[in-house]
Amino acid sequence: MVSLPGHFFHMVGFYMPDKTMFLADCISSRETLEKYGVSFIYDVGAYLETLDMVEGMEADMFVPAHAEAAADIRELVQYNRDKVKEIAGKILAVCSEPLNFEKILQKVFQEYGLIMNFAQYVLVGSTVRSYLSWLKDMGKLTATFQENMLLWQVI
DSSP states (O other), rough: OOEOOOTTTOOOEETTTTTTEEEEEEEEEEHHHHSSSSSSOOOHHHOOOOOOOOHHOOSEEEEEEOOOOSSHHHHHHHHHHHHHHHHHHHHHHHHSOBBBBHHHHHHHHHHOOOOOOOOHHHHHHHHHHHHHHHHHHHTTTEEEEEEEEEEEEEE
């Protein structure tokens, strides 16, 4: 059993005796990432560390839950990493002026052509909050309170 944190709580993969690595949901296909624009991540930093770990794994076959099985997973790992960087870049661009979470979320939905409903609000909203927290921890965003409202802005 291998811990694969970041995408979802307590996610694990399994390395089998025949050198097959089952990766659960830690890697998504290009099609899935393009279709949904912003995939759920609860801890961006941990997710990026998981991608680094998976990229360095040795196995004869990798079996992700949301992509085709492959003998070489590195290109898909890089695509997932690039998608995280793309989303982070878009959030930073949105935060060039002080904005509250709801406005940031609205702009992310507009940027990716997403349609707001309760399920998307929860999933994408949670993910955007994870990005905001991670970007703040990385020293790229600041969070301040003005008139009893939390505002995010690029440093």
